[in-house]
Amino acid sequence: MQRTACFLGRMSCRLGHRALLNAITRIGLLLGADVGKEFHDQYVYRHANGLCVIGLLPTHAAFKPTPAITAVDFNVGKQNRADAKVSGKRKKNAISLEPNSVLCKVMVGEAFFMIRCCVRGAVLEVNERLIKDPSLLNKRADTEGHIAIMMPRPEDWLKASKTLLTFEQYKERRGIV
Template sequence: MLQLREEKKKKKVLPYFRRVSRGGAGRGPGWGGRCRSRPPAVIAPRRRGRAGPGMAEGAAGPGGAERYFTRWYKPDVKGRPCEDFCVLQHSNRICVITLAEAHPLLQSGKTIKNINYQISANCSRLQNKVSGKSKRGAQFLTELAPLCRISSSDGEEYTIYSCIRGRLIEVNENILSNPALLQEKPSTEGYIAVVLPKFEESKSITQGLLTQKEYEEVLLKRRSSAS
């Protein structure tokens, strides 16, 4: 009798363990039971002094963000030369908006003077309030929706755009107090915002964006024309 009870316990525990190891009990498909599969800024909200969503410091190389995110690029946004942006797309649809490496703000000699998430008199990205699994209250963004405006010490002002459609999950308030993060760690702690595309649009949001290889070809053409 005791042996029969032990066998029943094993039958009950084993399926539960498999559910946890595959996706976590009650989390639903795609959430993942391992740390590397956790959706950024959803399971682990951003805290001050912490690296960007789902990414560790120095995560640009092998074993870092590249393992969990696919890079997409939007060059020359609104016809402004070299104002390029990068969209780091996670497998769970979460997208992190960052500056691309060729953006003027990341070039030598540029010093960031001010970052402003107040995009109009009636709209501030800092007032974005998100609640619940359905992300109620989140501001909806189009591809050319401005996220913030950044001014440099040489008098230039740059508008940062979403580049994709979706709901604004969070903005990076850390760069307000420490603008240097944007230049020193643009793909991690210096990210701009986190956007969640609609489920039905998740497979089409990269239309109009370039792969990393295609973007490298754009950079080569720029260098050739400049020389």
């Protein structure tokens, strides 16, 4: 996933749209605008091996309030996403989630934001560093502050890619020049 860091690295300058515009040219990145609610923007980066990295875009509503992100809670739904330990070639014990399933809750002061999957598939790993250091989302949401790594089936990815936006569509929707 090293390419993710250099590819999305320019997104970390908070709302630095000019750098963001110049950085994104690859096909593997799709963006989810208004995932669940308005301005709940997320990215889905699909690696050549089929795995997807899910994270928050700088335009996400969690970055808008003055207080910084204070906590990330993966204990949502019936299973704690952080407790699932995946093993083996067939990814035994992976949690299967739907596109609108909640991956985690991000707390900003008294408010919280539900972060959704955007893609149907198995959660291979959640970023447990966010539990201990939620400031990673404030500082490096595009690289070290990613939310999760998922493994969608090829047919699920094709379906999801039709619902997600390309960067050009995203710029148009957000009015970014």
